[in-house]
Amino acid sequence: MDRRKSLKSIMLGSVATGLAATGCKPGEKTTDVSETLAHEPVKWRTKYENKILEEIKSEDNFFNDHQRETMTVLCDLILPATENYKAASDVDVVGFIDFMARDRESEAMQTDLKGGLMWLDHKCNTENGVEFKGATEAQQKEILDTIAYYDPEVPESERPFEVNFFSMVRNMTMTGFYTSKIGIEELGYKGNMPNVWNGVPDDVLEQHGVSYDPEWLAKCVDQSKRNTIAEWDENGNLLT
Template identity: 50%
Template sequence: MDRRDSLKSLLVGSVAGGLLVTGCAPGEKPEETAKTPELPGYGRNEKEKEHDRKVLAEVFLNEHELETVAVLCDIILPANANFGSASDAGVVEFIEFIVKDMPHHQLPIRGGIAWLDSYSNKLYNAEFKKLTEEQQKSICDQIAYPGKTAPELLPGERFFTRMRNLTLTGYFTSEMGIKDLGYKGNTPGVWDGVPADVLAEHDVDYEPEWLAKCVDQSKRTAIAEWDDEGNLIT
C-alpha cells in the first residue's frame, strides 16, 4: 500500500478550496472588475456568502509561509501516476482560507513554520523550503510518528500532525480528491425481489406484469410514472 492509499483512511470533514480576491485598481469602474469569488457549494445563504467574501479578502500567511505550506503539503501527499499532489488540488488555498476562518489555527501554523525553519537552519543552515527533497523528508520523518518523536521535537510533531490533518481534509474534499477516492455518490441499488423461498413460505407469487416492471434491472435507473388512475406505467 502506498502513502496515498494509507492516508485515505485518515479523512476528516471540512469545506474545500479557497479563491484569490482582487480589488479595484485606481480609476477602475466596479463593473470592470471581476466578481468577488465565492466558495463552491450549494444552499449557502447571503449571510454565509458575505462571511466567505470577508474571509477571502483577508491576508494572514505571507508568501514565504505559503510556499513552505505548499512544500510540506506535497511531502505529506505527493502526486502519483493518476492524480496530482495536494497543492495541485488547491490544498494550499484551502489551508490559507481555514487559517483565516478559524483563527485558533493561526498561531500553531505560523509558529510551526517558524519552528520548522529554525530546525532546518540548525541541521542544514537553510530554510525548510530551500532544502533538498531528501533533507526535507528526513526532517519530516523525525516528527511524523506520534509516540516515536524525540522529546525536544514534540513542538514539530504537533505542527506536522495539524498540517497532515488539514492537508487530508483539503485534498479529499476537493474535486481531485473525490475522484481519487472513487466516490460515485448515490447510485441505484440492485433488488432482485423477495427471495423465492420466502414467497413460497407465504404461498404468494409475483404477477408477471409487476415482476417485469419492478425487478427488471435494465430499468433500474428509470423513474416510476403512474397514470391518472394510479396505475404504474413504468
C-alpha cells in the same frame, strides 16, 4: 500498501465509500481550491453564511510569500505526485489552509501554523544551515520523520508542539485535497446516481426462504417500465 493508498483508505473511511478509482494523470486540467472558494453567494447558504464568507475572502492572505512556499513544500511531502496521481499543490491545498486560517474563529490555528513553520525553518537551519524549503528532500524528510508519528496513548495536550503542528497540517492537506474535484475523482466517489435494480439476488432470497410475487415482480423490477410513473388505486394498491 504504499503510503498514498494508506492515506486514501483513511479518507475513504471518513468521507466516502466505494472503491477508489484511478485519479487524474499529470497534464490534465486542474481545478484548485481557490476556484472553489471564489464563487458568488449561492442559495444553499444562508445570508449570514454568505456574509461571513465574503468577509473572509476580502481579508489579506494569511501566509506571506515565504510561508506559502514553505507550506507548499510541506504539503507536497505529505501528499506528493506520482505517475498516476496529482500532488497537494496541484489543487492549491495551501490556498485552502490559508482560507481556513483566516476564519475569525481560528486564532489558535493561526498561531500554530505560523509557529510550526518557524519551527521547521529553525530546525533545518540548525541542522543543515538552510531554510526548510531550500533543503534537500532527504533533509526535509529526516526532520519530518521526527514529528510525523505521535503516540496515540499520549493526550494531544501533552504532545510536543511540533508534533501537533504536523498532525494538523497533514489533516488539512488530506481534507483540502480530497474535497477538491481532482481528489473526489481520485477517490472514485460517484455520489447519487441513477442505477438499474434487478431485485434481490436469487441466492439471498433462497437463503431467507422468500420469493417475489410474480405480479409485483413484473410491476417493480421490469426495467422496460423504469420511466413509467407509478399509479395507485384508492385503496393504496399499486396498479402500474
